[in-house]
Amino acid sequence: MSAEPAPVPKTPEDVRQACRDGNWTGHTAGLAPGYAQANLVILPTEYAGDFHTFCLRNPKPCPLLEVTQPGIPTPARIAPSADIRTDVPRYRVWEHGEAVDEPTDVLSLWRDDLVGFLIGCSFTFEAALMRDGLEVRHQVRGTNVPMFRTSIECEAVGPFAGELVVSMRPYSPADVVRAVEVTSQFPQVHGSPIHVGLPELLGIDDIAHPDFGDAVPVGDDELPVFWACGVTPQAVLESARVPFAITHAPGCMFVSDVRDDQLESDAP
């Protein structure tokens, strides 16, 4: 490796190559702009069937972009040249619900019975909101999106069960309508909000104290708007305490070849 700092990779292939070469081990927010990033979950076939069904029954928190074939580390649909064992900046390895390691590749852990799940991420719809002229408050502030555990139970499948986690972005009453319209067009990346206003009905006591991420102010002339969040499947996986699993490390997403606008749908 050169002693000079690695250049910031621009294209999806650049990002993945930099991860593969060990030259990029940090967050992926803002990398390869215009391309969809994905949450990654890798499970043995023994658990993959139930987890797949869990995602299909809970599509708002777990919108599936692709499920790989057992033992084949290639997401043929969203990035045919990629390898999910090497192309994420940093992984998290789980044993019985405990994070035991954070390697930069999982080649030595790979097995013929492992299945990868690539799950849509809100980066895509946030870009669409901003293209429409709507502010994304936490991005303006340079902080992480505020996220809250709710009292809404996901539909359980096998060992996979738990509460829905939501992200929150505040909007004026007119922009609430536009935010629903814009994000409805992206069902593969969490889609439309699950709730507007009245956080107490979700079991959220204090909007100023999120369970994950950073608080953002909500004006007197604004309503909090809540979207299903990709942290839900990670929380569910943790509490299921399966013997072995791999995920991306927080903020270190898989960058796909799919353009954000290819995930735009006319069917809300």
Added chain:
Amino acid sequence: MSAEPAPVPKTPEDVRQACRDGNWTGHTAGLAPGYAQANLVILPTEYAGDFHTFCLRNPKPCPLLEVTQPGIPTPARIAPSADIRTDVPRYRVWEHGEAVDEPTDVLSLWRDDLVGFLIGCSFTFEAALMRDGLEVRHQVRGTNVPMFRTSIECEAVGPFAGELVVSMRPYSPADVVRAVEVTSQFPQVHGSPIHVGLPELLGIDDIAHPDFGDAVPVGDDELPVFWACGVTPQAVLESARVPFAITHAPGCMFVSDVRDDQLESDAP
């Protein structure tokens, strides 16, 4: 005419024929289900240009379904066999902003310089909300929709200016999202809401006292949702005090040949 009561007309052509024959002079709510009804405004060409521009600049309260040619009383696009001089149950004739008559036809008032404006009506999107399983509170209660004057000024054109009038329907925080999604598909009949929650920001002091129509209860677990309303152009017309105009009488709409689902669009 027979002494027996007239049968309730079922098809758009039946409704219009019954109006033309003087056999139907009442409200049109519920008639010819599945077909779009329209607000009617008739103006001399001297004012029609400004009013047309007013509608185009204020499409949410004034979504134009059709504008007739001067002197030709046929809405060729939405009901080619109809005559706008006879086919509405009851008309209202205006002189200098005052209602001076409510005839059942306007044949004797027709002139070669009159232009008809047919403006979409919320009956169409209410049917879509109910098909989606969403309650339309005032319909369940058998009352008229609650409507409010707001502090939002329409974009003025010539003598046509005034405040936006909105209709209100209450929904739970999750159903707010669905109501936006459903009505976004109907831009030609007012489309998506203009505001959710926080009525004080619209200049509405008391949600329990509408300016027009009947109040409906809004639960603690609900938000009031506001749509632009077809009463807006009538209020604007009244305050413009043009020398001569004709409209439909309240609730006595023009029934078109266009099916509600033909007004459904994929472009919100």
